[in-house]
Structure formats: structure tokens, C-alpha cells
Amino acid sequence: MNPKLGVEVPIEPERYELRAAAPYCFDLDRREFFKFLGAGLVVVSVLKTAAVAQESGGNRQRRGESLPNDIDAWLHIGDNGKVTVYTGKVEVGQNIRTSLSQAVSEELHVPVESIEMVMGDTQLTPFDMGTFGSRTTPTMNLQLRKVASAARDVLIGLAAKQWNTNPQELIAIDGKVKEHAGERSIEYAALIKGQQLTQALPAEDPLIPASEWKVAGRPAAKVDGIDFVTGRHLYPSDQKLPGMLYGKVVRPSAFEATLVSVDTQKAEQMGVTVVRDGNFVGVAALNSQLASSAAAAIHAEWKAEPQPSNKDLFDYLRKNVMEGKDVTGDGDRFDTGSVDEAMKSADHRLQQTYTVQYIAHVPLEPRAALAKWDGDRLTVWTGTQRPFGVRGQLAEAFHIPEENVRVLMPDMGSGYGGKHTGETAIEAARLARAAKRPVKVVWTRM
């Protein structure tokens, strides 16, 4: 057996999905932080492991991680004791909103209920490459434990200074710093009162070993579970704004078909906004019924190249090998050579053909986006595993700087790796720009 095949290859997004990602260089500016967060203690995590990986291992290790010197998370404790954690990771049903809260709870010694996680909002959270490949627990969970641990140390330090005692005499428990042996105890909120404190992660800070965890790594109820069993949680497809229109896109007759001609006259008489832009044809209307009727009233002629049927697909793929081109960019990850040679020299041979159908992700919540323009500033609520990637795609599509684009990711009805790109966001934003009103697009199955 080739030992290389035993190497764990993390599941990653397709290369094309990473094209739009641009590093978000966050300059730590105390004034900006506190203008937005209010007084309190901020602890910032700078991902040093990524820089080390880059020096030692090249591309492979770096993929799926944040970029060197990026800030990957921060935590704020307000002088009211409220704990808010900011991460670019997103909740898609894997329950990291809960597991990351548990991690912070463990190290900071505050109840899970007192922690709010702000996730996947490109304006509020640090850059993150995306939520995929089961990377949140090995990377972000660890970072947040470090951040929470550093915050706890700062709080213990503040109490030690106030009481003129040795920090080693003090412990943190249940949102308070207490004397190990003595009587004194003070709440985190009281220690912070009115101050603006910042702390970067120390190089080495011992964490609570997993064997001693009381909260992290243990079964826990979904932190906002009640909102789901009562129907209160608002998914991307549930978002609504005043004056919002419903968008519908006229789909091509085939993959990569081009638009030859289009007659939108009937639709325009129905009191809807019609957009024709290259191969894009769509409508925005007061309700989704009207949007569907108007889209159905558009007569479009498409030119499509003949394509292999499902039945002929594998023959087609065999006959159309792309020689010499590594379109995936993954070539460096595998050994290449002659299969025939290897078969000849093999001790045992098994010849068999296996084919696997193209399969779709089919998350139960379809793709959805709500877009709103304010001048040349764009805000989009959308279901995606890569809010920062979608921000880049929107900026590129509309020729505006990334700073003008804000992408928010309400906890969504899953993705299974199929919601990495921003097609729906771009569609909604195109329609919203033409209609001069917010537009929501929710894909249908038909």
C-alpha cells in the first residue's frame, strides 16, 4: 500500500469555490472596537499556527485554514458581564453555536446561557475561509478556548491588583473571581466596570485538559433549540424587509445555454420589474405568485450545446479526458503514474469497474438570499458556508469594493458542502438594484 494514501486528506471545497476569497486584513484599532462594542474587555485571537504551517508545509496545510496573521476570533465581556464571541464560522445544523459556547463556558467559567455567539457576519466577525471539512472543532474550538482562557487570566489579574494579592491565590468560578482560601469574591462585570481593555493571546497559556472538562465535550441542549421547536427561528429564506419584493429567475433550458432572444412584454404589463442582463433574465414582484406568473410569461429562446445524457455520461468522461491540465489544482496532493505499469507489477490484481452517479447535496432549505442596496452599499442575508467568499463574489459582480458589501448568514437549513458560492446572493442583488427595493430570491425545486 502506498503510505501516501494513508494520509488524511481533509474534505475541502472545490478549487473554483475558493477563487473569490480575499484576505480580510483587520487592523486592531481599540477605538473602533469600543465604539462598536462598548466598554469592556476584548481578547483577540491571532492565528499563529497558520503562519507556521505555511513556512513548513506549503499549500496543503494552509488550505482550509485562515490566512497568516489573520485574526480569527475575538471575545468581548461587557461591563454588564455579557459575553459575546465573534467568529466567521457559521451554523448550518452541525450545532457549533452550541459546542463553541461550551468551549468558551469551560475556560471562562461562565454559564453557557450567558454567552452570545455572533457568527458569519462579514461586518462584525473576523475573516474566515469558510465552514467546511469538519474543521471548526479542531481549529476554531481550540482558538476560542485559548481566547476564553486568556480572558479569564486578565480578570484574575484585575482582581489580584484590586485586592493587592497574588493571582495564584485566586480562582474563577461561575462568572466571578474568588479567593481560593479567603472570603472575597467579585463578579467579572464589576472588575471591568467602565474600562476599555484589550489583550492579544499570549504565546503559551495552558488550557484545561479534556479529562477535566465539565461543560465542553459533553452532551448539551442546542443553545437556541426553543426557537426551532416553536418556529421562531428565522432562516435565510424567512428573512423579510419592509417594501421587499420577491424575485424569480428565468432559468436556461440547459447547462451553460446562452440567451438568443427574449420577449418580456407580457411580463412588463403585469406590474413587475423585469431585468435582462446578458444571460440573466429575472423578475421582481410584490408577491411570489406574481413573480412566478411573470417569469412564466417571459418567452426566452436559448441556444444550448448538445450534452451527454445521464446514460452516456461515463463514456463521455472517458473520451474527454483533459490531458495535461490540472483544473482542480489538487495534483500536488496525489502521486501520479502509469496504472498499467502498476497493475503489471502488482502481486494481486482485481479488475472491476465502478461508477457513481453525480449526486446533489439537496439541503432541505433551498438556496435563499435577501439583498438590499443603500446607494452603492450592498447588504445580503444568505445561506452560505462561506460568507466572506460570497462577499468577494458580490464585490466582483457589481464592481464595488468589498468594504461596501456586508454578508450576513442567519443559521441555515443546512448545506452539506453545497452552499459555498453566492449565485443566489448575486441574483437577489441584481434584481434589487433594478427594482430599487430589497429583493428576496428563494430557489425552487422545479
Next chain:
Amino acid sequence: MATIRLAINQKSYSVDVDPQTSLLTVLREYLDLTGSKYGCGEGQCGACTVLIDGKAQRSCVTRLGSVGQKQITTIEGLAHGDQLHAVQRAFLDVGALQCGYCTSGMIMSAVALLKKNPSPSESEIVDFMDGNICRCGTYPRIVSAIQNAATSGSAGEAKGASR
């Protein structure tokens, strides 16, 4: 267009809408009752399930004109104030959800099942819930949650304090 009166969650509503519009569209777009979800739009996934006169129905394929004065219950109408329905409580206790997009429909179907059959066997649960799809794969816990709700005794009623 017609003015249609509806009885939803013990309240009466009137909407001006084409009677051919689906009940799901009216709930979500006109009445802001977004707890019922659009999953497939053709009655295949169960995410849009509501109760109509106590029976589980797919609201995405239910034309508004066919509803009349029948009593509609959606996920938003299941709890009494802070008192969760036994099935809601059980889904929380068992952790029978991941992304939760199927949960409203699952709970509504389960309520309909327990109304008809207060102590279903595992295979009766599986049979009845067949039309509700969970793509995250929480089925075993959903079955457990329904069993818990059934044994808690008053499955048809709201029970237990909310968190």
C-alpha cells in the same frame, strides 16, 4: 382576487388573495407565520406540514380556496403561551434536530399521529412519519422524541414549562 377568511391558531384572519394560492405562501408571505417551511413545493418533504382540523396536511399543495373555515394549526400555535406542547418539549429534551429546517413539519406530523394513536409502536411511528424528510439524519432521535411524548401521557396537550 378574493377576500378569504381563515381560522389559524385560534385567531381569525382575512386576506385578499387569489384562492389558487397555496396555504404555505399565505402563511409565510401574507401572515408572517414563517415557522412552516418551503422544502420542495410539491408535498414530498413534509417541511410545510400544518394541521387542518387536526389532520396533518402539506400546506404547499393545499390551495387556499379549499380550506374554508377549517381550523388551521401551525407550529406557532402549538404552545400555550410559555407552555410547550409535549411533542415540542420531547424534541428539545431528546435533541431531535440539527439544522431544524424539518422540525416544524416533523412536530406537526407527530402531533397528528399522537392525536390519532396516543401510543404508537416504533413501526407505526416510522410509517406515519414516512412523508417527512430530514436531510441531517436525525430520524432515530425523532422516533425517540415521539415515543417520549407518547409516554408523557398527554400528548395532545401543551405540557411542561419552557426553558
